[in-house]
Amino acid sequence: MLKIENLHVSYGGIRALRGISLEVPDGKIVTLIGANGAGKSTTLRTISGLVKADSGSISYDGEELLGMPIYKILEKGIAMVPEGRRVFTNLTVRENLKIGAYLRNDKAQIEKDLDWVYELFPRLKERDWQLAGTLSGGEQQMLAVARALMSKPKLIMMDEPSLGLAPLVVKGIFDIIRQINDQGVTVLLIEQNANMALKIADYAYVLETGLIGLTGTGRELLVNEDVKRAYLGS
Amino acid sequence: MDALKTTLPYIISGISVGGQYALIAIGYTMVYGILRLINFAHGDVFMVAGLMMVYLAASLPLYLAIPLVILLTVALGFTIERVAYKPLRTAPRMSVMISAIGVSYLLQNLALYITGGLNKNYPAIPWISDRISIFGMETSRVTVITPFLTIILVAALVQLINHTKIGMAMRAVSRDFETSQLMGIQINRVISATFIIGTFLAAVGSILFFTNYPGVVPTSGAMPGLKAFVAAVFGGIGSIPGAVIGAFIIGIAESVIKGLDTILIVNGAIDEQIGLATFSDAFTFVLLIIILVFKPTGLFGEKSTDKV
Numbered sequence: 001m002l003k004i005e006n007l008h009v010s011y012g013g014i015r016a017l018r019g020i021s022l023e024v025p026d027g028k029i030v031t032l033i034g035a036n037g038a039g040k041s042t043t044l045r046t047i048s049g050l051v052k053a054d055s056g057s058i059s060y061d062g063e064e065l066l067g068m069p070i071y072k073i074l075e076k077g078i079a080m081v082p083e084g085r086r087v088f089t090n091l092t093v094r095e096n097l098k099i100g101a102y103l104r105n106d107k108a109q110i111e112k113d114l115d116w117v118y119e120l121f122p123r124l125k126e127r128d129w130q131l132a133g134t135l136s137g138g139e140q141q142m143l144a145v146a147r148a149l150m151s152k153p154k155l156i157m158m159d160e161p162s163l164g165l166a167p168l169v170v171k172g173i174f175d176i177i178r179q180i181n182d183q184g185v186t187v188l189l190i191e192q193n194a195n196m197a198l199k200i201a202d203y204a205y206v207l208e209t210g211l212i213g214l215t216g217t218g219r220e221l222l223v224n225e226d227v228k229r230a231y232l233g234s
Numbered sequence: 235m236d237a238l239k240t241t242l243p244y245i246i247s248g249i250s251v252g253g254q255y256a257l258i259a260i261g262y263t264m265v266y267g268i269l270r271l272i273n274f275a276h277g278d279v280f281m282v283a284g285l286m287m288v289y290l291a292a293s294l295p296l297y298l299a300i301p302l303v304i305l306l307t308v309a310l311g312f313t314i315e316r317v318a319y320k321p322l323r324t325a326p327r328m329s330v331m332i333s334a335i336g337v338s339y340l341l342q343n344l345a346l347y348i349t350g351g352l353n354k355n356y357p358a359i360p361w362i363s364d365r366i367s368i369f370g371m372e373t374s375r376v377t378v379i380t381p382f383l384t385i386i387l388v389a390a391l392v393q394l395i396n397h398t399k400i401g402m403a404m405r406a407v408s409r410d411f412e413t414s415q416l417m418g419i420q421i422n423r424v425i426s427a428t429f430i431i432g433t434f435l436a437a438v439g440s441i442l443f444f445t446n447y448p449g450v451v452p453t454s455g456a457m458p459g460l461k462a463f464v465a466a467v468f469g470g471i472g473s474i475p476g477a478v479i480g481a482f483i484i485g486i487a488e489s490v491i492k493g494l495d496t497i498l499i500v501n502g503a504i505d506e507q508i509g510l511a512t513f514s515d516a517f518t519f520v521l522l523i524i525i526l527v528f529k530p531t532g533l534f535g536e537k538s539t540d541k542v
Contacts, residue, residue, distance in 0.1 A: 049415075050416070080416050088406050088413070089409065090405055091409075099417050099419075103418035151417075
């Protein structure tokens with residue numbers, strides 16, 4: 001289980017997170033929703049080690065993650081699909097996947113996992129030798145997810161995976177998230193598309209300017225009047 | 235036939251000089267590819283490698299001195315990165331560049347202090363500095379070896395970058411620091427590896443280069459360093475094949491210009507020496523200006539795409 005307690009993070013004087021606490025139980029899908037600038041990305045970036053925290057604690061299976069180098073956190077089984085996909089456009093699709101398994105040395109198993117992600121994303125298999133820069137936005141998002149899966153994570157964090165994608169593609173991405181979760185991977189999801197996110201989530205947290213507002217199961221928040229008004233547009 | 239016979243030696247020596255520039259230019263282009271930094275100290279590292287050879291060969295046999303020079307030069311390149319560039323990783327790019335200029339002057343002045351500014355005779359390396367005759371022209375064996383050695387080293391390097399794990403990591407880091415870190419890549423290691431490769435090639439280049447020259451002075455690195463830098467820009471900075479091709483073109487053009495008077499006299503175009511050789515350095519820098527004005531990305535440079 002991932003457990004965040006009283007986390008404070010600031011960027012050059014701006015306090016992005018002002019003491020948030022949340023839990024991501026194993027095997028669940030947890031989502032963070034909230035407006036732009038509420039601190040959603042900052043939360044994920046702090047967990048992954050990209051951003052340093054001022055105070056508080058982030059623990060995973062009882063082990064403190066704050067202060068750990070980024071690669072160690074990945075080694076613990078926490079992978080991230082960054083915002084805006086960020087695939088390596090100068091590498092081929094296959095190389096992008098291989099670099100996802102950079103810390104692993106079990107060559108035979110890596111080959112098997114390549115087959116596994118190609119099964120999840122048949123479109124990527126067709127484009128195996130293409131440079132990632134030639135893929136469409138939706139395919140790049142698939143690649144970014146597949147690349148994170150190649151590290152064999154126990155917990156996968158996704159930062160706005162639906163951003164800028166066509167509705168049909170978004171549906172495909174959410175189907176994949178569910179499939180990944182069914183295979184036992186815990187998911188921590190950030191979304192502006194609150195409707196889709198809440199439908200898929202076991203638990204949800206609403207972030208408001210660096211603080212946790214509401215919490216509850218996805219279903220509860222989906223029918224909550226405040227959430228409806230602020231994030232679901234009805 | 236006569237014209238060819240006069241021109242050929244200049245071309246051969248140009249190819250050789252080009253190979254030496256190429257070995258230095260790769261260091262510029264690789265470091266730029268990863269850090270977006272023009273490593274101004276690179277030419278001076280090349281000079282220090284020359285001086286190390288002078289001092290080490292004086293007390294050690296060559297079969298020990300040569301590997302030791304290469305090893306120490308690599309250690310120097312590694313240390314410079316760790317001490318002068320790594321602490322500035324998150325600083326503006328201009329700060330790192332100024333730090334590089336600082337290192338450049340530091341090395342030159344240290345060399346000045348140690349040598350007293352005197353020309354130090356470069357040791358003659360048997361076999362490679364032997365005189366040989368090729369196509370009826372007299373030259374040292376190093377002239378013939380250089381282009382082949384360069385091509386072998388470049389081929390090995392391209393292989394490393396395209397087909398090994400560390401090579402893949404280098405390409406990833408050159409595109410996106412942050413995402414590379416999310417893949418578990420320790421970027422400082424990759425950057426160190428880049429400096430190690432770059433200085434290794436510069437060390438080999440220095441042995442080939444100085445063998446053809448009488449000696450080393452503290453500013454010996456400046457001119458070849460600048461020329462290699464122009465070659466890297468000409469080829470498209472960040473591109474290894476670009477840097478190599480750029481270096482060969484500059485080397486050949488320079489050498490032919492040095493012999494242009496003689497070539498033209500033989501062809502009957504002019505009657506006496508008119509001093510065109512003076513323009514051989516100027517040519518390189520005019521080329522730099524032309525490239526920067528008309529094709530700033532160079533021959534093989536990528537268009538800079540904005541990361542969104």
